[in-house]
Amino acid sequence: MTGPATFSVALANEIATAQLMADLALLVGPGDVITLSGDLGAGKTSAARAMIRYLAGDEALEVPSPTFTLAQSYDSPFPIVHADLYRINDSSELEEIGLSPLPEGTLALIEWPERAADALPHDRIDIAFSHRPALGSSARAAEFTGYGKASARVERLKALRQFLETAGFLDARRERMPGDASTRSYARLHQGGTSSILMNSPKRPDGPAIYDGKSYSAAVHLAEDVKPFVAIANGLRERGFSAPAIRHQDLDAGFLITEDFGHAGVVEGDPPQPIVERYEAATDVLAALHRETLPDILLLTLQSTYAIPVFDTEALLVEMGLMLEWYLPDRGIAPGQELRNEFVAMWRQLLKKPAAAPRTWVIRDFHSPNIIWLNDRSGILRVGIIDFQDAVLGPAAYDLVSLLQDARIDVPEALELTLLTRYIKARRAADSNFDPAGFAELYAIMSAQRNTRLLGTFARLNRRDGKPQYLPHQPRIWTYLNRSLAHPALAGLREWYAANVPPLES
Numbered sequence: 001m002t003g004p005a006t007f008s009v010a011l012a013n014e015i016a017t018a019q020l021m022a023d024l025a026l027l028v029g030p031g032d033v034i035t036l037s038g039d040l041g042a043g044k045t046s047a048a049r050a051m052i053r054y055l056a057g058d059e060a061l062e063v064p065s066p067t068f069t070l071a072q073s074y075d076s077p078f079p080i081v082h083a084d085l086y087r088i089n090d091s092s093e094l095e096e097i098g099l100s101p102l103p104e105g106t107l108a109l110i111e112w113p114e115r116a117a118d119a120l121p122h123d124r125i126d127i128a129f130s131h132r133p134a135l136g137s138s139a140r141a142a143e144f145t146g147y148g149k150a151s152a153r154v155e156r157l158k159a160l161r162q163f164l165e166t167a168g169f170l171d172a173r174r175e176r177m178p179g180d181a182s183t184r185s186y187a188r189l190h191q192g193g194t195s196s197i198l199m200n201s202p203k204r205p206d207g208p209a210i211y212d213g214k215s216y217s218a219a220v221h222l223a224e225d226v227k228p229f230v231a232i233a234n235g236l237r238e239r240g241f242s243a244p245a246i247r248h249q250d251l252d253a254g255f256l257i258t259e260d261f262g263h264a265g266v267v268e269g270d271p272p273q274p275i276v277e278r279y280e281a282a283t284d285v286l287a288a289l290h291r292e293t294l295p296d297i298l299l300l301t302l303q304s305t306y307a308i309p310v311f312d313t314e315a316l317l318v319e320m321g322l323m324l325e326w327y328l329p330d331r332g333i334a335p336g337q338e339l340r341n342e343f344v345a346m347w348r349q350l351l352k353k354p355a356a357a358p359r360t361w362v363i364r365d366f367h368s369p370n371i372i373w374l375n376d377r378s379g380i381l382r383v384g385i386i387d388f389q390d391a392v393l394g395p396a397a398y399d400l401v402s403l404l405q406d407a408r409i410d411v412p413e414a415l416e417l418t419l420l421t422r423y424i425k426a427r428r429a430a431d432s433n434f435d436p437a438g439f440a441e442l443y444a445i446m447s448a449q450r451n452t453r454l455l456g457t458f459a460r461l462n463r464r465d466g467k468p469q470y471l472p473h474q475p476r477i478w479t480y481l482n483r484s485l486a487h488p489a490l491a492g493l494r495e496w497y498a499a500n501v502p503p504l505e506s
Contacts, residue, residue: 005151007144007158012136017043018050020142022174023160024125025054026185026200027153030078030105030466033121035113038129043140047129048082048109055080055107057176066111070097077179079106086112091119105466123148156202156253163255167248169196188260196247201226201254201389211318219318221309222390226254229389231298231306232361233258239292241285242374242384251301261372261384272409278373278383279411282366282403283419285383287426290360290396311362311394313351316449317344322456323501330459331502339500346496350445350489354395357442362394363387367406397442401450405480407473413483440487447484448493451477478503 011017028034034051036044049063055076066072066084074080083099094100094116102108102121113120125146132139146154164170172191179185187198204217204224211219223229230251236243244258266278300306309315324335324343335343365387372384400423404416420443427434454477458470485494 003151005144005146005154005158007154009142009144009161010132010135011043011140011142013138014043014046014050017047017140017142018054019171019174020161021047021051022054022176022187023164024153024157025051025176026160026187026198027156028107028125030107032150032153033102033108033110033124035110035120035124035126036129037111037113037126039131042129042131043142044111044129045084047127047142048111051109052076052080052082054174054176071099079103080109081106082109082111084111085115088115091116094119121148123150125150125154159250159253160200160255163248163250163253164198167257169198169248169257172196174198189257195260197244197256197258197260199226199229199256199258201229201256203254212314216318220315221311221392225251226256226389227251227300227306228308228391229256231300232308232363232388232391235295235298235361236385236388239289239294240381241289242377242381243388244384244386261374261386264373264375265368266371266373267368267409272368274368274406274409274411274415275373276415278371279403279415279419280422281380282371282383283400283423284426285380285385286366286396286399286403287423287430288380291427291430292360294361296393308361308391308393310359311392311398313348313355315392316351316354317347319453320347320449320456322460323452325456326459326463327455328501330463333500333502342496342500346493347449350493351449354397354442354445354449357395357397359393360396362392362396362398364390364392364399364402366399366402368409395442395446397439397446398450401443401447405447405451405483407454407477407480410476410479416483441489444484444487444490448481448490451481451484455481475504 009020011020036047038044045065052063052074053059053061056074063082064072066082067086070085070087071081071083074082081099081103083097088094091100100119113126125144128143130141130143132141144154144157146152161170164172169189169191172189175188175190177186177188177197183202183204185200189196189198204222207215207217209215217224230246230249233243233246237245242261244261246256246258248257249255266275266282267273268275297305297307324340328335363385366385370385370387372386374382374384400420404411404419420440424434424436424439427439428436455474458474458477461467461470484490485497
């Protein structure tokens, strides 16, 4: 068992404190406990206020000291409780203020923790603030100590600060950016009138080896570190596509500073709808990418390469297995071995066609959240691609499904068919041997595969990861799935799903 991790930093003023707490905010989340100790006026409340404002994305948010309320709650991407224990006598009073036990799924910021030291969880980060008058009237020092599982967070904070200092961004203003369903987190760095993106991409935990001796991420070829992102980004740019330039990198630690593509997306309105011109350009990007002969191995550094994994039948089956493991139990069904065997046998037969299809780069999540509109560029360069670290070698139809059956917004069926036709025409113009009917069948199969997987993925994100915000997308997934099941080649699958996979309303 390793001991506590420690880290010290000098803070010239409140701006430096805010930058430090923003960096820490990248590395913590629901369930974490951070204590803040020090004399009166040492900067405890200022530090907590800076983190709460950063996470809320509101620099003007009122965050009073909880000295008199004892505990104050905030909503951000996740719940936060800010507590001040100065006025309690001992830990027996914590239950009265709702802090014993600490609320589940909440980030806890606790001032004056010594008042209830015996009630603090072992896994926590302690920050001790102290005055440094020799460095100026507003100068402080912060001493971090990470205990238990939190020790890794303190070690990573130290590495992050060193990376930012080496890259020349330690004094940049941080702006929180929304995360995704992964372990990655992001911040926008403002400095010298320009902005860049900081990516924190810790090595993905392996998880249990329950898929023929592999974890889920390994079995389905999800990126387990930042190296695939760098290799694919460079590969896309070299071929005339808009992927962010990598400005600074630490491949071993998993930190990147990249070009900032800005905020402009490819949807508009409430609820969001596709901007047709931009979806047309995104469709053209895929047609241009898929008509190229693309390498299987990319240069990563001068001394190393990256081999893009193959999106093989086994990986596709493991993905779809999430429907059996998570979606069906949510519908009250515990799938038995016979049903599982039928599912796998049916899909193994269907997946023979994708397995035999020509392979190209499959970006994998080529849809609206990951596409930025670059209005100052022209042609396909107007389409900025920002999420491709999980790229694999597989059938071209997969990414077109990701775009035209966007899991997060409604793509009208008429627009889907128009853009599918646009893609097919572009491919035929470049290759007279391109088979439209065969591609349409592939598109239906990959649509059924992807949407089957998403039903399970969103159920898992809710039940296992405490992320219910994905459940409202499930009705849309069913709409897309029914579209693909209408293809004649999927008639048997359609009948099996009708008999064994309950829709949401049942």
